[in-house]
Amino acid sequence: MLETVKDRVLEVYDSLLAGRDPRLKDYLLMDSPVNMSAILLAYLFFVLYAGPRFMANRKPFQLKEAMIIYNLSLVGLSAYIVYEFLMSGWLTGYTWRCDPCDYSNSPQGLRMARVAWLFLFSKFIELMDTVFFVLRKKHSQITFLHIFHHSFMPWTWWWGVSYAPGGMGSFHAMVNSCVHVIMYFYYGLSAAGPRFQKFLWWKKYMTAIQLTQFVLVSLHATQWYFMKSCDYQVPLFIHLIWMYGTFFFVLFSNFWYQAYVKGKRLPKNTQQLAKNGKANGSTTVANGSSVVSNGHGVHENCLSNGKKHHENGSTLNGKMKKA
Template sequence: MKGFPALTAWQKLQVFYQGILENGDKRTDSWPLVHSPVPIGCIFLCYLLLIWAGPKLMANRQPVNLKPVLIVYNFAMVCLSAYMFYEFTASSWLAGYNLLCQPVDYSSSPLAMRMARVCWLFYFSKVIELSDTIFFILRKKNSQLTFLHVYHHTTMIFNWWAGVKYVAGGQSFMIGLINSLVHVIMYLYYGLASLGPHMSKYLWWKRYLTSLQLIQFFIVTIHTTYNLFTDCDFPDTMNMIVVAYSLSLIALFSNFYYRSYLAKKKSAYKKT
């Protein structure tokens, strides 16, 4: 319009950022690490700094013995994941969720708030899981600091910040429910492994754990794609992000599975 100067790039950025802050779910807005992306962004930057500096600081040091810490951490994560799986299941069941199409209930009803709270807890659990990387660095297991590991950990915290900020409930519950169940099994595996080498003979099922992780991504992709092409009152933007992200994880985990199991099997077969 005439008489109104065009907004500068900085002003447009300010308007955009203000929209991020103001257009979220008012129920979760005051909860820790939700209102603004800045705190979780700072955690992300500190995490990247740790990955860069940590191995350098540990280069001339002996690996830290974290056995007691790992035992407590892994089994605590089993309990936390089991609790979140129960809460996702109970909240969705009692609220009568439709598995194929479930809009977000933005009311302050007890069941809607119960679902929102477990969504936040799941989001916060992804921040806790950044500890996995710290333990690798302190134990000088730098080979574990792969692109897949870093990508998965960093993207999950941002995806679930957006989930809790804008869609704390509805269709997004399916991701938390399935992932929590998978993490019960995953952290149980790592908890048993942390008990010592004598447990190795009982941990033959690591390959199937990777398969289970892939299955969850396929389920989430199919579920979200169906929702994307149906008339469901759930943001298509979020659905598209979930589908794209799930496909990226399928590609990365498939590559990991091939290199870790199939390629080694072919190599061993050729040697014989």
């Protein structure tokens, strides 16, 4: 019985691998799904178990220089990926509607396959986002959604690149890379220190940019459902892209509402509300912030729980108030 099940599983596995694009078989991590899955499992093990245990009795690492180099390097890489997507199809022949994948060995087809793989490889580089969080003990930013995005995105894109490196299914990769140019530029400036804070006034609009991304991706995928015919070779990817864009649009919309409509997001320069005895026992304690990433958005739920104000040996209990 077990041998029969094993044989059946291996048969399905072999049939899945048989349908892959042979042009990518020699690219790094593309020989089989085993290696990339092992990397993602190691990532989860470090982020959820090994990393926190290693940092438990240690002070947070100061990684300012490393983070600046890392973020600005991703700005350059993302910009290059956008350029290659444009030059390999999106500005040189694609209709922006039903565009099939080019499986030929033409220069254009090979260029698109190469940049599709490069986008996938960038997702593995971006796993360092969470590693930096762990080493800096930014535990509140390591949320389920952040981890889900960073692990699920490269895993699904491995299959996407393996079967259809290009065509209309690559639109969301190009848009995502555009957003990452802006996003990692912001992170690079933020990591550079307080003297650059005055240049980060547009932080609020990062969420708007993310929302625009998801709208564009979902609308582009939605076209497929209204076409009389479309010869894109792997429609399953269109369904997944549509669901992915819609799912994250809902999440980011909720953050926008909570942070900017209800006003639960507190600017850093207003964290201290009591000074020189002028605060009658009330300040704000920020409980929890979560970062989602490229997708990457910041979800902050701020609760005002009061703060004890000690003066001349007496304790004044602060009242709760909304931020």
